[in-house]
Amino acid sequence: MGLFDAFKKQFIDVIHWTDEGEGILSYRYPMIDMEIQNGGRLTVREGQMCIFVDEGTIADIFEPGSYVLDTKTLPVLTSLRNWDKLFQSPFKSDVFYFSTRDQLDLRWGTTNPITIRDKEFGHIRLRANGTYSYKITNPKRFFTRVSTTREVYTIADIDGQLRSTILTSMSSFFGSSKMSFLDMAGNQEKFSELLCEALKDDFEQYGLELLTFYVQNLSLPEELQKYLDKASSMNMIGDLQKYTQFQSADSISIAAANEGGVAGMGASMGAGMMIGQQMMGGMQGAQPQQQTPATQAPSSKESDEEILATIEKLHGLMKKGILSEEEFKEKKAELLSKLS
DSSP states (O other): OOHHHHHHOEEEEEEOOOOOSTTEEEEEOOOTTEEEEEEEEEEEOTTEEEEEEETTEEEEEEOSEEEEOSTTTOHHHHHHHTOOSOOOSOBOOEEEEEEOSOEEEEEEEOSSOEEEEETTTEEEEEEEEEEEEEEESOHHHHIIIIITTOSEEEHHHHHHHHHHHHHHHHHHHHHHOOOOHHHHHHOHHHHHHHHHHHHHHHHHTTTEEEEEEEEEEEEOOHHHHHHHHHHHHHHHHOOHHHHHHHHHHHHHHHHHTSTTHHHHHHHHHHHHHHHHHHHHHHHHTTOOOOOOTTTSOOSSSOOHHHHHHHHHHHHHHHHHTSSOHHHHHHHHHHHHTTOO
């Protein structure tokens, strides 16, 4: 070997990785034209694991600690190399570090709505998003299935695959789950726990452990949201009699502001009472009711509804000029005095 070749020949005495890059999952220690010195030192810090790969075959795996590289600390590599109990010369091997820290606050979300079959609403299109976290627990599996011989492999490199895995698993979960959408939306914590358990196996196939999975938002289709808002309003109202009174009062305010004036207000009151009677009748169904004088329809005199309708017709005649304003007011007063 010439002087130049001897100068070019380099040996590695210390192997370590400071894990300074943001979001790095796997790092290949630089080995170009370099050999590991027999008796060299290997340092694996907390939050790291390290594997030696010899000619494409995974040899030894190291957990956090400090190691002297010899046949005692490299048993699999020693076997692959057919070394004797001791070896003196330097050797070449690829060294890969893996970050086993918790990878936190990662985002997931549905880029397009996913169609699910809900036991209450049938087929609905749903959007959702949230966060999740994971860490590498099986570097051997992660190396063979994901990172392979890449010099650097980052969170961003696997992000797309994990998102696709999440959405596919969610669709399968929705298809087989007996949990209704209202239960999902009403208890997102429980829903998140169920999805986390359902996704664990999908992450393990890549050598990852899914630590947390949170559903932070479920977006409803517009038509379903309107339905739920309406149902929620009815639940808040509760008492149908109070609802009828509210509707009648609301009709009075609207009618008074319109062209019909007082006559229009009277018509709206009649409409409100009719709505209330229809709603109460629908709720009571065909059950027999004992009539009281207050609930019996008037027989010998005009009903309140007929009186109010007459006032409205007279108001229309006044607007057309058939009746004068004084005539209308006189007749209106007479009719209003008949209201029960």
